[in-house]
Amino acid sequence: MKKNVTIEKRKTFRHGDLRNALVTAGLEMARIGGPNAVILREATRQAGVSPNAAYRHFANQAALLAAVRSACISRVAAAIEEEMKKCHPGRYPQAFARKSLRAVGIGYLGFAMREPGMFRTAFSVPPPVHSPDPANTASMGLNPFQLLSLALDRMHESGLLSKKDRKDAEYLAWSTVHGLALLVLEGPLHKMPHEMVLALGERLVVMVERGLSSEIAH
Amino acid sequence: MKKNVTIEKRKTFRHGDLRNALVTAGLEMARIGGPNAVILREATRQAGVSPNAAYRHFANQAALLAAVRSACISRVAAAIEEEMKKCHPGRYPQAFARKSLRAVGIGYLGFAMREPGMFRTAFSVPPPVHSPDPANTASMGLNPFQLLSLALDRMHESGLLSKKDRKDAEYLAWSTVHGLALLVLEGPLHKMPHEMVLALGERLVVMVERGLSSEIAH
DNA sequence: AGCGTATGTGGACGATGTTTACTTAGTAGC
DNA sequence: GCTACTAAGTAAACATCGTCCACATACGCT
Numbered sequence: 001m002k003k004n005v006t007i008e009k010r011k012t013f014r015h016g017d018l019r020n021a022l023v024t025a026g027l028e029m030a031r032i033g034g035p036n037a038v039i040l041r042e043a044t045r046q047a048g049v050s051p052n053a054a055y056r057h058f059a060n061q062a063a064l065l066a067a068v069r070s071a072c073i074s075r076v077a078a079a080i081e082e083e084m085k086k087c088h089p090g091r092y093p094q095a096f097a098r099k100s101l102r103a104v105g106i107g108y109l110g111f112a113m114r115e116p117g118m119f120r121t122a123f124s125v126p127p128p129v130h131s132p133d134p135a136n137t138a139s140m141g142l143n144p145f146q147l148l149s150l151a152l153d154r155m156h157e158s159g160l161l162s163k164k165d166r167k168d169a170e171y172l173a174w175s176t177v178h179g180l181a182l183l184v185l186e187g188p189l190h191k192m193p194h195e196m197v198l199a200l201g202e203r204l205v206v207m208v209e210r211g212l213s214s215e216i217a218h
Numbered sequence: 219m220k221k222n223v224t225i226e227k228r229k230t231f232r233h234g235d236l237r238n239a240l241v242t243a244g245l246e247m248a249r250i251g252g253p254n255a256v257i258l259r260e261a262t263r264q265a266g267v268s269p270n271a272a273y274r275h276f277a278n279q280a281a282l283l284a285a286v287r288s289a290c291i292s293r294v295a296a297a298i299e300e301e302m303k304k305c306h307p308g309r310y311p312q313a314f315a316r317k318s319l320r321a322v323g324i325g326y327l328g329f330a331m332r333e334p335g336m337f338r339t340a341f342s343v344p345p346p347v348h349s350p351d352p353a354n355t356a357s358m359g360l361n362p363f364q365l366l367s368l369a370l371d372r373m374h375e376s377g378l379l380s381k382k383d384r385k386d387a388e389y390l391a392w393s394t395v396h397g398l399a400l401l402v403l404e405g406p407l408h409k410m411p412h413e414m415v416l417a418l419g420e421r422l423v424v425m426v427e428r429g430l431s432s433e434i435a436h
Numbered sequence: 437a438g439c440g441t442a443t444g445t446g447g448a449c450g451a452t453g454t455t456t457a458c459t460t461a462g463t464a465g466c
Numbered sequence: 467g468c469t470a471c472t473a474a475g476t477a478a479a480c481a482t483c484g485t486c487c488a489c490a491t492a493c494g495c496t
Contacts, residue, residue, distance in 0.1 A: 053475050123405045171418050179397025187341045200389050207390055211429025271444050
Protein backbone atom coordinates (compact mmCIF):
# COMPACT_ATOMS: atom_id res chain seq x y z
CA MET A 1 0.00 0.00 0.00
CA LYS A 2 2.58 2.47 1.11
CA LYS A 3 5.40 3.00 -1.30
CA ASN A 4 8.36 3.90 0.83
CA VAL A 5 10.45 5.36 -1.89
CA THR A 6 13.50 6.21 0.14
CA ILE A 7 14.10 3.44 2.62
CA GLU A 8 16.70 1.44 0.73
CA LYS A 9 18.26 0.15 3.95
CA ARG A 10 21.59 1.90 4.03
CA LYS A 11 24.70 -0.06 4.95
CA THR A 12 26.78 2.72 6.36
CA PHE A 13 26.03 3.60 9.96
CA ARG A 14 25.98 7.23 8.99
CA HIS A 15 23.20 8.27 6.70
CA GLY A 16 25.36 10.81 5.00
CA ASP A 17 22.70 13.31 4.10
CA LEU A 18 20.02 12.90 6.71
CA ARG A 19 19.14 16.53 7.08
CA ASN A 20 18.32 16.80 3.44
CA ALA A 21 16.44 13.52 3.43
CA LEU A 22 14.26 14.74 6.27
CA VAL A 23 13.45 17.99 4.55
CA THR A 24 12.65 16.17 1.34
CA ALA A 25 10.33 13.78 3.14
CA GLY A 26 8.73 16.68 4.98
CA LEU A 27 8.28 18.57 1.74
CA GLU A 28 6.41 15.67 0.24
CA MET A 29 4.16 15.45 3.28
CA ALA A 30 3.53 19.18 3.09
CA ARG A 31 2.74 18.84 -0.58
CA ILE A 32 0.07 16.30 0.16
CA GLY A 33 -1.40 17.48 3.42
CA GLY A 34 -0.22 20.97 4.22
CA PRO A 35 1.72 22.15 7.27
CA ASN A 36 -0.12 19.95 9.78
CA ALA A 37 0.87 16.86 7.86
CA VAL A 38 4.59 17.21 8.30
CA ILE A 39 5.23 14.58 10.95
CA LEU A 40 8.69 14.22 12.39
CA ARG A 41 8.53 10.51 13.08
CA GLU A 42 7.19 9.82 9.62
CA ALA A 43 10.06 11.74 8.07
CA THR A 44 12.61 9.66 9.95
CA ARG A 45 10.74 6.52 8.95
CA GLN A 46 10.96 7.44 5.30
CA ALA A 47 14.63 8.18 5.74
CA GLY A 48 15.08 4.71 7.26
CA VAL A 49 16.33 6.06 10.54
CA SER A 50 15.23 6.05 14.17
CA PRO A 51 12.98 8.90 15.34
CA ASN A 52 15.60 10.48 17.55
CA ALA A 53 18.11 10.79 14.77
CA ALA A 54 16.15 13.83 13.64
CA TYR A 55 17.19 15.65 16.78
CA ARG A 56 20.80 15.67 15.62
CA HIS A 57 19.74 18.01 12.84
CA PHE A 58 16.70 19.86 14.15
CA ALA A 59 15.96 21.21 17.60
CA ASN A 60 12.37 20.00 17.36
CA GLN A 61 9.63 19.39 14.86
CA ALA A 62 8.96 23.12 14.61
CA ALA A 63 12.48 23.55 13.32
CA LEU A 64 11.95 20.82 10.76
CA LEU A 65 8.72 22.46 9.71
CA ALA A 66 10.53 25.77 9.36
CA ALA A 67 13.03 24.18 7.01
CA VAL A 68 10.24 22.64 4.98
CA ARG A 69 8.49 25.99 4.87
CA SER A 70 11.59 27.65 3.49
CA ALA A 71 11.70 25.06 0.75
CA CYS A 72 8.06 25.77 -0.05
CA ILE A 73 8.69 29.49 -0.27
CA SER A 74 11.48 28.83 -2.72
CA ARG A 75 9.06 26.92 -4.89
CA VAL A 76 6.67 29.85 -4.86
CA ALA A 77 9.45 32.15 -5.91
CA ALA A 78 10.40 29.76 -8.69
CA ALA A 79 6.83 29.68 -9.98
CA ILE A 80 6.73 33.46 -10.11
CA GLU A 81 10.06 33.63 -11.88
CA GLU A 82 8.80 31.18 -14.42
CA GLU A 83 5.90 33.47 -15.19
CA MET A 84 8.09 36.57 -15.25
CA LYS A 85 10.46 35.08 -17.74
CA LYS A 86 7.63 35.26 -20.24
CA CYS A 87 7.60 39.04 -20.33
CA HIS A 88 10.45 40.85 -22.01
CA PRO A 89 11.27 44.53 -21.89
CA GLY A 90 10.20 45.74 -25.30
CA ARG A 91 9.83 49.25 -26.56
CA TYR A 92 6.94 50.03 -24.23
CA PRO A 93 8.09 50.20 -20.64
CA GLN A 94 4.56 50.60 -19.36
CA ALA A 95 3.40 47.46 -21.07
CA PHE A 96 6.43 45.67 -19.67
CA ALA A 97 5.64 46.93 -16.18
CA ARG A 98 2.04 45.89 -16.41
CA LYS A 99 2.96 42.46 -17.68
CA SER A 100 5.46 42.06 -14.87
CA LEU A 101 2.92 42.85 -12.20
CA ARG A 102 0.46 40.51 -13.80
CA ALA A 103 3.11 37.79 -13.93
CA VAL A 104 3.67 38.01 -10.20
CA GLY A 105 0.01 37.78 -9.40
CA ILE A 106 -0.76 35.02 -11.82
CA GLY A 107 2.36 33.06 -10.96
CA TYR A 108 1.49 33.25 -7.32
CA LEU A 109 -2.11 32.18 -7.81
CA GLY A 110 -1.16 29.49 -10.27
CA PHE A 111 1.22 27.90 -7.83
CA ALA A 112 -1.42 28.04 -5.13
CA MET A 113 -3.80 26.12 -7.36
CA ARG A 114 -1.23 23.63 -8.54
CA GLU A 115 0.38 22.94 -5.17
CA PRO A 116 -2.11 23.78 -2.46
CA GLY A 117 -0.27 21.94 0.28
CA MET A 118 3.07 23.61 -0.35
CA PHE A 119 1.42 26.97 -0.72
CA ARG A 120 -0.39 26.67 2.58
CA THR A 121 2.81 25.50 4.19
CA ALA A 122 4.74 28.40 2.75
CA PHE A 123 2.53 31.00 4.37
CA SER A 124 1.62 30.07 7.88
CA VAL A 125 2.84 31.02 11.31
CA PRO A 126 6.36 32.41 11.63
CA PRO A 127 8.23 32.77 8.36
CA PRO A 128 11.16 35.16 8.23
CA VAL A 129 10.41 35.95 4.60
CA HIS A 130 10.96 39.61 5.05
CA SER A 131 14.61 39.28 5.80
CA PRO A 132 16.21 38.12 2.59
CA ASP A 133 16.95 34.58 3.68
CA PRO A 134 18.64 32.93 0.72
CA ALA A 135 16.87 29.68 1.62
CA ASN A 136 13.63 31.25 0.46
CA THR A 137 14.73 32.26 -2.98
CA ALA A 138 14.85 30.59 -6.36
CA SER A 139 17.25 31.02 -9.24
CA MET A 140 17.03 34.80 -9.38
CA GLY A 141 17.88 35.01 -5.70
CA LEU A 142 14.68 36.85 -4.86
CA ASN A 143 11.91 35.69 -2.60
CA PRO A 144 8.27 36.16 -3.67
CA PHE A 145 8.01 39.45 -1.87
CA GLN A 146 11.06 40.83 -3.60
CA LEU A 147 9.84 39.66 -6.95
CA LEU A 148 6.67 41.62 -6.36
CA SER A 149 8.69 44.66 -5.39
CA LEU A 150 10.60 44.35 -8.61
CA ALA A 151 7.41 44.37 -10.64
CA LEU A 152 6.13 47.39 -8.78
CA ASP A 153 9.40 49.20 -9.35
CA ARG A 154 8.90 48.70 -13.04
CA MET A 155 5.45 50.21 -12.68
CA HIS A 156 6.95 53.21 -10.96
CA GLU A 157 9.87 53.66 -13.31
CA SER A 158 7.63 53.50 -16.33
CA GLY A 159 5.44 56.24 -14.90
CA LEU A 160 2.45 54.10 -14.09
CA LEU A 161 2.73 54.67 -10.37
CA SER A 162 3.53 57.86 -8.51
CA LYS A 163 6.17 57.78 -5.82
CA LYS A 164 3.51 58.16 -3.18
CA ASP A 165 1.41 55.34 -4.54
CA ARG A 166 4.43 53.14 -4.94
CA LYS A 167 5.11 53.21 -1.22
CA ASP A 168 4.08 50.00 0.50
CA ALA A 169 2.17 49.00 -2.58
CA GLU A 170 3.57 45.47 -2.27
CA TYR A 171 1.50 44.91 0.81
CA LEU A 172 -1.67 45.93 -0.94
CA ALA A 173 -0.97 43.90 -4.04
CA TRP A 174 0.15 40.86 -2.14
CA SER A 175 -2.82 40.94 0.18
CA THR A 176 -5.10 40.69 -2.76
CA VAL A 177 -3.74 37.59 -4.45
CA HIS A 178 -2.89 35.91 -1.20
CA GLY A 179 -6.40 36.44 0.05
CA LEU A 180 -7.98 34.88 -2.99
CA ALA A 181 -5.62 31.94 -2.83
CA LEU A 182 -6.35 31.21 0.79
CA LEU A 183 -10.07 31.70 0.49
CA VAL A 184 -10.03 29.09 -2.21
CA LEU A 185 -7.56 26.71 -0.61
CA GLU A 186 -8.82 26.60 2.91
CA GLY A 187 -11.68 28.99 3.04
CA PRO A 188 -15.30 29.27 2.07
CA LEU A 189 -14.54 29.31 -1.64
CA HIS A 190 -13.36 25.77 -1.28
CA LYS A 191 -15.35 24.26 -4.08
CA MET A 192 -15.05 26.98 -6.62
CA PRO A 193 -13.94 25.52 -9.95
CA HIS A 194 -10.39 26.15 -11.02
CA GLU A 195 -11.14 28.09 -14.16
CA MET A 196 -13.33 30.48 -12.21
CA VAL A 197 -10.55 31.07 -9.73
CA LEU A 198 -8.14 31.91 -12.49
CA ALA A 199 -10.69 34.16 -14.15
CA LEU A 200 -11.13 35.96 -10.87
CA GLY A 201 -7.37 36.17 -10.64
CA GLU A 202 -7.26 38.06 -13.90
CA ARG A 203 -9.88 40.50 -12.71
CA LEU A 204 -8.00 40.82 -9.46
CA VAL A 205 -4.72 41.91 -10.97
CA VAL A 206 -6.58 44.38 -13.13
CA MET A 207 -8.25 45.72 -10.04
CA VAL A 208 -4.92 46.05 -8.31
CA GLU A 209 -3.34 47.80 -11.24
CA ARG A 210 -6.20 50.24 -11.47
CA GLY A 211 -6.70 50.59 -7.76
CA LEU A 212 -3.13 51.25 -6.79
CA SER A 213 -2.70 54.59 -8.43
CA SER A 214 -4.53 57.57 -7.02
CA GLU A 215 -3.96 59.58 -10.20
CA ILE A 216 -7.08 58.62 -12.07
CA ALA A 217 -10.22 59.77 -10.30
CA HIS A 218 -10.13 60.35 -6.63
CA MET B 219 -0.27 27.92 37.64
CA LYS B 220 -3.25 26.87 35.63
CA LYS B 221 -6.46 28.60 36.52
CA ASN B 222 -9.19 26.15 35.70
CA VAL B 223 -12.04 28.55 35.64
CA THR B 224 -14.84 26.16 34.94
CA ILE B 225 -14.22 23.01 36.91
CA GLU B 226 -16.49 23.65 39.87
CA LYS B 227 -17.06 19.93 40.49
CA ARG B 228 -20.69 19.47 39.59
CA LYS B 229 -22.91 17.42 41.91
CA THR B 230 -25.41 16.16 39.38
CA PHE B 231 -24.29 13.18 37.36
CA ARG B 232 -25.46 14.92 34.22
CA HIS B 233 -23.66 18.03 33.27
CA GLY B 234 -26.77 19.61 31.88
CA ASP B 235 -25.18 21.73 29.21
CA LEU B 236 -22.06 19.90 28.20
CA ARG B 237 -22.23 20.59 24.51
CA ASN B 238 -22.23 24.29 25.14
CA ALA B 239 -19.54 24.03 27.77
CA LEU B 240 -17.29 22.22 25.32
CA VAL B 241 -17.81 24.78 22.60
CA THR B 242 -17.15 27.58 25.04
CA ALA B 243 -13.95 25.96 26.22
CA GLY B 244 -12.94 25.31 22.63
CA LEU B 245 -13.68 28.88 21.70
CA GLU B 246 -11.38 30.13 24.41
CA MET B 247 -8.62 27.82 23.25
CA ALA B 248 -9.13 29.00 19.68
CA ARG B 249 -9.01 32.57 20.89
CA ILE B 250 -5.62 32.00 22.44
CA GLY B 251 -3.96 29.60 20.05
CA GLY B 252 -5.92 29.34 16.84
CA PRO B 253 -7.46 26.23 15.31
CA ASN B 254 -4.63 23.87 16.21
CA ALA B 255 -5.05 24.71 19.86
CA VAL B 256 -8.55 23.41 20.26
CA ILE B 257 -7.89 20.14 22.06
CA LEU B 258 -10.77 17.82 22.74
CA ARG B 259 -9.41 16.38 25.96
CA GLU B 260 -8.59 19.81 27.30
CA ALA B 261 -12.15 20.94 26.64
CA THR B 262 -13.58 18.03 28.60
CA ARG B 263 -11.10 18.74 31.37
CA GLN B 264 -12.26 22.33 31.63
CA ALA B 265 -15.84 21.14 31.66
CA GLY B 266 -14.98 18.81 34.53
CA VAL B 267 -15.88 15.70 32.60
CA SER B 268 -14.16 12.59 31.32
CA PRO B 269 -12.67 12.74 27.81
CA ASN B 270 -15.17 10.35 26.28
CA ALA B 271 -18.14 12.38 27.39
CA ALA B 272 -17.41 14.62 24.44
CA TYR B 273 -18.29 11.82 22.07
CA ARG B 274 -21.89 11.98 23.22
CA HIS B 275 -22.11 15.41 21.62
CA PHE B 276 -19.57 15.38 18.81
CA ALA B 277 -18.61 12.64 16.40
CA ASN B 278 -14.94 13.49 16.78
CA GLN B 279 -12.66 16.41 17.44
CA ALA B 280 -13.15 17.69 13.90
CA ALA B 281 -16.84 18.08 14.67
CA LEU B 282 -16.04 19.99 17.84
CA LEU B 283 -13.67 22.19 15.88
CA ALA B 284 -16.40 22.80 13.32
CA ALA B 285 -18.74 23.99 16.03
CA VAL B 286 -16.06 26.28 17.41
CA ARG B 287 -15.40 27.58 13.93
CA SER B 288 -19.05 28.44 13.48
CA ALA B 289 -18.96 30.40 16.70
CA CYS B 290 -15.89 32.26 15.46
CA ILE B 291 -17.57 33.15 12.18
CA SER B 292 -20.49 34.55 14.11
CA ARG B 293 -18.10 36.79 15.98
CA VAL B 294 -16.67 38.07 12.73
CA ALA B 295 -20.16 38.82 11.47
CA ALA B 296 -20.94 40.62 14.71
CA ALA B 297 -17.82 42.77 14.38
CA ILE B 298 -18.79 43.78 10.87
CA GLU B 299 -22.34 44.58 11.92
CA GLU B 300 -20.99 46.75 14.70
CA GLU B 301 -19.07 48.75 12.15
CA MET B 302 -21.97 48.91 9.73
CA LYS B 303 -24.28 50.28 12.36
CA LYS B 304 -22.19 53.41 12.31
CA CYS B 305 -23.24 54.35 8.79
CA HIS B 306 -26.77 55.56 8.21
CA PRO B 307 -28.51 56.07 4.91
CA GLY B 308 -28.52 59.84 4.56
CA ARG B 309 -29.40 61.88 1.54
CA TYR B 310 -26.46 60.68 -0.46
CA PRO B 311 -26.85 57.04 -1.43
CA GLN B 312 -23.39 56.90 -2.93
CA ALA B 313 -21.77 58.10 0.27
CA PHE B 314 -23.83 55.56 2.16
CA ALA B 315 -22.73 52.80 -0.18
CA ARG B 316 -19.10 53.74 0.09
CA LYS B 317 -19.28 53.90 3.85
CA SER B 318 -20.95 50.50 3.94
CA LEU B 319 -18.24 48.88 1.91
CA ARG B 320 -15.61 50.49 4.03
CA ALA B 321 -17.37 49.28 7.15
CA VAL B 322 -17.22 45.69 6.00
CA GLY B 323 -13.53 45.89 5.22
CA ILE B 324 -12.55 47.73 8.34
CA GLY B 325 -14.77 45.64 10.58
CA TYR B 326 -13.25 42.51 9.16
CA LEU B 327 -9.69 43.69 9.52
CA GLY B 328 -10.32 45.14 12.96
CA PHE B 329 -11.62 41.83 14.23
CA ALA B 330 -8.63 40.05 12.75
CA MET B 331 -6.31 42.35 14.69
CA ARG B 332 -8.26 42.18 17.92
CA GLU B 333 -8.89 38.43 17.92
CA PRO B 334 -6.25 36.74 15.80
CA GLY B 335 -6.92 33.27 17.12
CA MET B 336 -10.64 33.36 16.47
CA PHE B 337 -10.12 34.91 13.08
CA ARG B 338 -7.68 32.22 12.00
CA THR B 339 -10.05 29.60 13.33
CA ALA B 340 -12.97 31.12 11.46
CA PHE B 341 -11.29 30.79 8.08
CA SER B 342 -9.48 27.52 7.74
CA VAL B 343 -10.18 24.21 6.11
CA PRO B 344 -13.79 23.23 5.48
CA PRO B 345 -16.31 25.88 6.52
CA PRO B 346 -19.75 25.75 4.95
CA VAL B 347 -19.97 29.52 5.08
CA HIS B 348 -21.42 29.79 1.65
CA SER B 349 -24.63 28.06 2.54
CA PRO B 350 -26.48 30.38 4.89
CA ASP B 351 -25.98 28.36 8.05
CA PRO B 352 -27.71 30.33 10.81
CA ALA B 353 -24.99 29.22 13.21
CA ASN B 354 -22.59 31.52 11.39
CA THR B 355 -24.56 34.68 11.66
CA ALA B 356 -24.90 37.43 14.21
CA SER B 357 -27.87 39.61 15.13
CA MET B 358 -28.69 40.63 11.58
CA GLY B 359 -28.82 37.01 10.51
CA LEU B 360 -26.16 37.50 7.88
CA ASN B 361 -22.77 35.87 7.71
CA PRO B 362 -19.70 37.92 6.81
CA PHE B 363 -20.00 37.07 3.15
CA GLN B 364 -23.60 38.17 3.00
CA LEU B 365 -22.80 41.38 4.82
CA LEU B 366 -20.26 42.12 2.15
CA SER B 367 -22.80 41.36 -0.55
CA LEU B 368 -25.15 43.79 1.08
CA ALA B 369 -22.58 46.56 0.97
CA LEU B 370 -21.83 45.84 -2.66
CA ASP B 371 -25.52 45.89 -3.49
CA ARG B 372 -25.66 49.38 -2.06
CA MET B 373 -22.77 50.33 -4.32
CA HIS B 374 -24.64 48.98 -7.30
CA GLU B 375 -27.99 50.51 -6.42
CA SER B 376 -26.44 53.89 -5.87
CA GLY B 377 -24.87 53.77 -9.29
CA LEU B 378 -21.29 53.34 -8.17
CA LEU B 379 -20.95 49.92 -9.72
CA SER B 380 -22.21 48.68 -13.06
CA LYS B 381 -24.11 45.43 -13.22
CA LYS B 382 -21.18 43.79 -14.90
CA ASP B 383 -18.70 44.98 -12.31
CA ARG B 384 -21.03 44.02 -9.51
CA LYS B 385 -20.92 40.38 -10.53
CA ASP B 386 -18.72 38.29 -8.22
CA ALA B 387 -17.28 41.47 -6.80
CA GLU B 388 -17.56 40.00 -3.31
CA TYR B 389 -14.82 37.56 -4.12
CA LEU B 390 -12.48 40.28 -5.21
CA ALA B 391 -13.22 42.51 -2.27
CA TRP B 392 -13.06 39.73 0.24
CA SER B 393 -9.80 38.40 -1.13
CA THR B 394 -8.21 41.71 -0.51
CA VAL B 395 -8.99 42.21 3.16
CA HIS B 396 -8.65 38.56 3.97
CA GLY B 397 -5.24 38.47 2.38
CA LEU B 398 -3.95 41.37 4.38
CA ALA B 399 -5.34 39.92 7.57
CA LEU B 400 -3.69 36.57 7.05
CA LEU B 401 -0.40 37.97 5.90
CA VAL B 402 -0.28 39.89 9.14
CA LEU B 403 -1.63 37.17 11.42
CA GLU B 404 0.31 34.19 10.23
CA GLY B 405 2.39 35.41 7.38
CA PRO B 406 5.51 37.37 6.66
CA LEU B 407 4.01 40.64 7.85
CA HIS B 408 3.95 39.16 11.29
CA LYS B 409 5.66 41.98 13.11
CA MET B 410 4.09 44.89 11.36
CA PRO B 411 2.78 47.40 13.91
CA HIS B 412 -0.94 47.57 14.39
CA GLU B 413 -1.43 51.12 13.32
CA MET B 414 0.37 50.47 10.08
CA VAL B 415 -1.90 47.52 9.38
CA LEU B 416 -4.96 49.64 9.89
CA ALA B 417 -3.53 52.40 7.74
CA LEU B 418 -2.93 49.86 5.02
CA GLY B 419 -6.47 48.67 5.53
CA GLU B 420 -7.76 52.13 4.74
CA ARG B 421 -5.72 52.27 1.57
CA LEU B 422 -6.91 48.81 0.72
CA VAL B 423 -10.60 49.57 0.81
CA VAL B 424 -9.96 52.66 -1.26
CA MET B 425 -8.12 50.53 -3.74
CA VAL B 426 -10.98 48.08 -3.87
CA GLU B 427 -13.53 50.79 -4.33
CA ARG B 428 -11.57 52.35 -7.12
CA GLY B 429 -10.44 49.10 -8.64
CA LEU B 430 -13.78 47.36 -8.79
CA SER B 431 -15.44 49.52 -11.35
CA SER B 432 -14.24 49.39 -14.90
CA GLU B 433 -16.01 52.65 -15.75
CA ILE B 434 -13.21 55.07 -14.98
CA ALA B 435 -10.24 54.53 -17.20
CA HIS B 436 -9.71 51.13 -18.67
C1' DA C 437 -42.74 1.15 39.71
C1' DG C 438 -40.05 -0.08 36.24
C1' DC C 439 -37.49 0.32 32.26
C1' DG C 440 -35.20 2.39 28.07
C1' DT C 441 -31.94 5.33 26.75
C1' DA C 442 -29.33 9.52 26.82
C1' DT C 443 -25.33 10.71 29.13
C1' DG C 444 -20.99 10.08 31.59
C1' DT C 445 -16.92 6.75 33.31
C1' DG C 446 -12.86 3.64 33.07
C1' DG C 447 -9.51 1.42 30.76
C1' DA C 448 -7.06 0.51 26.75
C1' DC C 449 -4.64 1.19 22.08
C1' DG C 450 -1.82 3.39 18.69
C1' DA C 451 0.31 7.66 17.27
C1' DT C 452 2.91 11.76 18.16
C1' DG C 453 6.82 14.76 20.13
C1' DT C 454 10.58 14.69 23.26
C1' DT C 455 14.13 13.32 26.92
C1' DT C 456 17.87 10.52 28.87
C1' DA C 457 21.30 7.22 28.47
C1' DC C 458 23.90 4.30 25.47
C1' DT C 459 26.49 2.84 21.03
C1' DT C 460 28.99 3.43 16.88
C1' DA C 461 32.31 5.06 13.80
C1' DG C 462 34.69 8.93 11.46
C1' DT C 463 38.46 12.19 12.47
C1' DA C 464 42.11 14.89 14.57
C1' DG C 465 46.33 14.85 17.34
C1' DC C 466 50.23 12.93 18.79
C1' DG D 467 49.21 4.06 13.50
C1' DC D 468 47.09 4.29 17.92
C1' DT D 469 44.03 6.80 20.77
C1' DA D 470 40.79 9.86 22.30
C1' DC D 471 37.17 13.13 20.94
C1' DT D 472 32.92 13.86 19.15
C1' DA D 473 29.31 13.89 15.60
C1' DA D 474 25.63 10.83 14.36
C1' DG D 475 22.43 7.14 15.16
C1' DT D 476 19.87 3.74 18.57
C1' DA D 477 16.95 2.05 22.44
C1' DA D 478 13.74 2.56 25.81
C1' DA D 479 10.73 5.35 28.18
C1' DC D 480 7.19 9.19 29.22
C1' DA D 481 3.36 12.42 28.62
C1' DT D 482 -0.33 13.81 25.63
C1' DC D 483 -3.73 13.27 22.09
C1' DG D 484 -7.66 11.18 19.60
C1' DT D 485 -10.54 7.28 19.70
C1' DC D 486 -12.81 2.67 20.67
C1' DC D 487 -15.07 -0.72 23.77
C1' DA D 488 -17.51 -2.17 27.66
C1' DC D 489 -19.80 -0.63 31.59
C1' DA D 490 -22.37 2.55 35.02
C1' DT D 491 -25.81 5.95 36.17
C1' DA D 492 -29.97 8.36 36.62
C1' DC D 493 -33.87 11.05 33.74
C1' DG D 494 -38.10 10.75 32.21
C1' DC D 495 -41.78 8.24 29.99
C1' DT D 496 -45.37 4.89 30.34
